Amino acid sequence: MNRFDYIQPKSVKEAVAAASTPGSAYLAAGTNLLDLMKIGVSSPARIIDITRLPGLDEISWLPDGGVRIGALVRNSDLAYDARFARTFPSVAEALLSGASAQLRNAATVSGNLMQRTRCAYFQDLASACNRREPGSGCDARGGENRLNAVLGWSEHCIATHPSDCCVPLVALDAVVEVEGPNGAREIALDALHALPGTTPERETALHPGELILAVRLPAQATVYASHARYLKLRERTSYAFALVSAAVALEVSAGTIRSARIALGGIAAKPWRAREAETSLENVAPTPEAFAKAAELALLDARPSGDNAYKITLARNIVARALALAHDGTPKDMPALPASPFSATLGASHAG
């Protein structure tokens, strides 16, 4: 790890001012940043520790029924907040399917948004990686790439975004509140993470020095509370990143789907919203055929970036499965193995 200057600002204003110096990085829980610093992938000259900033660790309910999640709310605190889990169950399930209990106790919501890809070539300094070192090439493209992207990738980068909780957040139209050197602004979470194109080093829409203050979920997203799931396929049942995952939500009345939300994880450099698939489910009966068609549409543009064509089939299947389970109803209790298709309680206990 490189030596760095450590700064603990007292206010958001101080933090933003401090981070405007090139070479600065914000530190929240550090569960990803410190790891990357240890292996030399990240080497900031100045660490701006935001963990003591006041007022950023609160879950606030808005008058219209939406919720504002402070940037420093810990993953476990959000997932186990009873009202939050009841109102946005797929987000709670995604949070509890990620990492380990220790990491969830530390990791923050804003840190989750800002975490970097786990592409092995990004983490290996001996490999070429356009994301880590622009212009150096992409060794993943011709390498061991069965975990890499099948949607939205380019010849310059085939990395995936590793977050679980961002997937339902994107499905539910989350908005990110940001403060920066030029003032405050809001960004749709769907527009926060960038696809690689020719500039994979530009990972997010944030400008230098900008700080995430909160993530908001709109009141409209609460209509899905009784039919929402997050399902995740991984190489072991717990404590592993997604091979593919799907967050789905249905608004059902009188035996007909009124609206649907679908997003996929583990398959692109950003949480992947499948809007055409969502539209295909509007005002149709919730049949296996309709779910299969939606899954087909969600993966229509997918193509392997290497030895990973299997992910397209897996993703299609997990979307259809998640839709069927969401239609069955949000489980009354959090499954023992959150988001796992192998959980014994899967779909067994339905909310009314």
Added chain:
Amino acid sequence: MSLSVSITINGEVHAIDLDDPRVTLLDLLRERLALTGAKKGCDRGQCGACTVLVDGRRINSCLMLAISLDGSAVTTIEGLADGDALHPVQAAFIEHDGFQCGFCTPGQIMSAVGLIAEGHAGDDPERIRELMSGNLCRCGAYKGITEAVIDAQQAQKSGKRRDVA
């Protein structure tokens, strides 16, 4: 900029001068305070051998900078027993053979103490295994570990509770 912090460790306040902001909580405990119970397995938050409680919550001490913990309270495996009287989780690990080589054991035990305090697992072995998945055991003592957690939780409920978390 001052690099001195005050951290309460196992009930004792330590005023610590850090000459380097890179020192993790794990390195502070092991290298500077001679508290070598927490182990450095992977040093990347993947194995759980360094698990301790910070302000009552189990975390990976290898991924936390000591400099950021001013005013915090840390509990390590060294702070669990009451003299010669073992903490119920320690006693249960012995009773159920919850270890073989012992390297991961301090982390397993601290994680179990945190899990019981969190109160989300009940007596469901599947939930306990899921919530202990951040602690790897290369000897494969998982069966005994799961039984020990269930047993210790029941022991704490039935009055022998000593809640350090």
